[in-house]
Each structure stands twice: as C-alpha cells, then as structure tokens.
Amino acid sequence: MNFEETEVLYNVYRGILRNNRSFQPGKSTAVEYRMDCPEYADLLKKYPFEKIAGKGTDLQRSIRVLKYLSPKLTHSPWYDGHVDCNALALLDYSLDKPEQGINCLNKAKILEEVCLALGIYARRVRFLPYSPFDFDCHVVTEIYDRSQEKWYMLDPTTNGYLVDEQGTILSLLEARERMADTRFVTYCKATSREKDLQKLYRKNIARTAYYAKNLFRIQVDAVSQFGESGNWLNFPPEHFSIREWSVASAEYRLEMVPAYAKGYADFDEAVQLPRMREAVKRTQSMEEPEAISAAALTEKPIS
Structure with a gap:
C-alpha cells in the first residue's frame, strides 16, 4: 500500500483506540521487580553487557544494549519455545545464529533480563489487537529511567521505539493515548539519523500503524525476574471480555x-x-x- 492508503488504515486503528480509551478499573496491583537474581552475575560474566551499556542514564544505557542485541537476533514467528525462557539460555541459542530464530516474546525477555542485570528496572509488555481473528500480537520491553522518572518502550524485534513530535521516546501507554487523540507519533529506528520527524512519519507509517493495531489491550509480566514467572497482569479496555x-x-x-x-x-x-x-x-x-x-x-x- 502507498502512504495515503496506509494512513487511512492507521486512522481506523486510532479510531478503535479512541472508542476504547478507558481501561477497566481493575484491582490495584504493582509489578514486582527482582533485581537480585543470582543468575545476573553469570549473565554479565558471560556477555560484555556492562561494557556495551557504558555510562549515562538508564535510557542511554538501555538503548546501547538494544542496538547491540537487535541485529544479532533473528526473528522466527513460529519459534516453538523449546529453549528455557531466560536470557542465558536464549542468548546461547540465538545470538549471532541466524538459523536459530526466536520470536518477539523471547527477544523482549532477553532485553528485560539484561537491563535488570545492569540495575535498570525493566518489564516485558505484550499488546494485542481488537480482533480475535488477527493472528498477530507483539511483545516489547519497557525500561524505567530513574533520572526522568519515566517509562520508555524499546523494541528489540524492530530495533526502535515510538517518539512524539519532539523526538521524545514514549511508553506504550503514552503512545496509545496520543494515537487515540490523533496526536503525533512515529516509529523511529534506534540507528536512524533522520531529524525531520514528518519525513520519518511518512517513511515509517506502516510500522507506526502496526503498533496502533496491537495497542488495543496490554499485558505485563507480573514479576520481572530471571526466567518466567508464568503470570501476566491484564489491562483490558472497558466492556471487553x-x-x-x-x-x-x-x-x-x-x-x-x-x-x-x-x-x-x-x-x-x-x-x-x-x-x-x-x-x-x-x-x-x-x-x-x-x-x-x-x-x-x-x-x-x-x-
């Protein structure tokens, strides 16, 4: 599809978000973050993530890790999950091994655990479409920057993030709210040097629309830790089963x-x-x- 056709589709997705802006009141529950898992020491000993992350804010360090990992992890939508879902096992299986791809769920797990190992609060977030007949959903990692006291979304599958008209990286919830209000949001690759955000919007409209399609409903790991907790927290819109x-x-x-x-x-x-x-x-x-x-x-x- 050309830009105009894709933007029409993007507007349909934004309209769905606008009509389902509010979430169910729900139970008051906080995500648990386990920053002291002993396996983190093994992860940092085996892989040079401390050097890769370097110094700076939590966001700056996380982006360096994102840019290192993303090109080295091949995507496979039919990955069967036979490897234990933790960063050590998944990196051993997939890093720099294009014949052994993994899906977004597991890529996000790797980035989550590497950030936790580096002392950066991180969580894995799944977001899903309105239609039950849409096979697709997506999973990313959000990190918390303590200097800004703000959450940011980083996508290890696409090696990028969503930004506003100022180029500020957004959380998924911020992006969802802006899309529902038809305010400016565009996907930006972490390696992009394009400064004209309107030009970037036109170039990446399909990717931005993809996020909008899936941002109907959100899930977050109940516990961010080494390995699977086996439980997701659900954030459904009102009047949705x-x-x-x-x-x-x-x-x-x-x-x-x-x-x-x-x-x-x-x-x-x-x-x-x-x-x-x-x-x-x-x-x-x-x-x-x-x-x-x-x-x-x-x-x-x-x-």
Missing part, C-alpha cells in the same frame, strides 16, 4: 492457521496443531481473567 476474545481466537486459529502457515518453512504442523487444539480446550474452560488498574503501568517501580 478477554475470555470471549480468547475462545474466538483459539477456534479461528485452529481452523485457519494450517493453510495460512504453509508458506513458512519453520511451521511444523505436527507440533503446532496439537498445541492449537489444547489452546481451544483451555480457553473454553477458562474464567474471565482479573483486570488490573492501569495505574500500575505508570507507577514508579519498587523492587
């Missing part, structure tokens, strides 16, 4: 994905289809997940 969405999505995936995915060399039908059938059973029997107050997305982290 995660259970109904999940059932419709799982049933549709089972029906449609095999034909859709035939073009992907790394799609293993014998592995993926049993997982999809199991997902349908799980969602059909699940209860409505508890909603968490959106205040947790902006709070100062406490370890």
Whole structure:
C-alpha cells in the first residue's frame, strides 16, 4: 500500500483506540521487580553487557544494549519455545545464529533480563489487537529511567521505539493515548539519523500503524525476574471480555492457521496443531481473567 492508503488504515486503528480509551478499573496491583537474581552475575560474566551499556542514564544505557542485541537476533514467528525462557539460555541459542530464530516474546525477555542485570528496572509488555481473528500480537520491553522518572518502550524485534513530535521516546501507554487523540507519533529506528520527524512519519507509517493495531489491550509480566514467572497482569479496555476474545481466537486459529502457515518453512504442523487444539480446550474452560488498574503501568517501580 502507498502512504495515503496506509494512513487511512492507521486512522481506523486510532479510531478503535479512541472508542476504547478507558481501561477497566481493575484491582490495584504493582509489578514486582527482582533485581537480585543470582543468575545476573553469570549473565554479565558471560556477555560484555556492562561494557556495551557504558555510562549515562538508564535510557542511554538501555538503548546501547538494544542496538547491540537487535541485529544479532533473528526473528522466527513460529519459534516453538523449546529453549528455557531466560536470557542465558536464549542468548546461547540465538545470538549471532541466524538459523536459530526466536520470536518477539523471547527477544523482549532477553532485553528485560539484561537491563535488570545492569540495575535498570525493566518489564516485558505484550499488546494485542481488537480482533480475535488477527493472528498477530507483539511483545516489547519497557525500561524505567530513574533520572526522568519515566517509562520508555524499546523494541528489540524492530530495533526502535515510538517518539512524539519532539523526538521524545514514549511508553506504550503514552503512545496509545496520543494515537487515540490523533496526536503525533512515529516509529523511529534506534540507528536512524533522520531529524525531520514528518519525513520519518511518512517513511515509517506502516510500522507506526502496526503498533496502533496491537495497542488495543496490554499485558505485563507480573514479576520481572530471571526466567518466567508464568503470570501476566491484564489491562483490558472497558466492556471487553478477554475470555470471549480468547475462545474466538483459539477456534479461528485452529481452523485457519494450517493453510495460512504453509508458506513458512519453520511451521511444523505436527507440533503446532496439537498445541492449537489444547489452546481451544483451555480457553473454553477458562474464567474471565482479573483486570488490573492501569495505574500500575505508570507507577514508579519498587523492587
């Protein structure tokens, strides 16, 4: 699509966000940050992240790590999760190994844990689309800069972030609110030297629209730590049922994905289809997940 056609689609996504601006009141719960996991010492001993991060603010150091990691991690949408989800195992498996790609969920986990190891508050954030028939979602890392007392979103899959008209990097929640208000937001690659943000907006409109499409609903790891906590905090819009969405999505995936995915060399039908059938059973029997107050997305982290 050309710029004009893509901008029309972007405006549709912004309209969905505008009509679903408010989140459910939810329970007051804070994300837990474990900054003292013993595995962090092994991570920093094995990989030169302290040198890569260098000195400066939490944001500056995190961006240096982002720019180092992102080009060295190949993307695979059908990665099956067979490697333990922690930075040590994932880096051993995928760093500088293009034949062994991983997905955005695991890339975000690597960046999260490296930042935590460096003493930088970080969390993994998943955001999902309005339609249950959209196979896609995305996962990024947000870091907290103590000097600015502000959250920032960094995307290790695309090696970039979202900025406003001043070039200030945004959190996902800030980007969502600006998109709902049709205020300026554009994707920016971390290595970009383009200073004309309007030009950047036109160049990256498809990527910006992609974020808008997925920013309908947000999830955050309940515990940011070494390895998986196994629990996500949910931030759904008002009058939205995660259970109904999940059932419709799982049933549709089972029906449609095999034909859709035939073009992907790394799609293993014998592995993926049993997982999809199991997902349908799980969602059909699940209860409505508890909603968490959106205040947790902006709070100062406490370890």
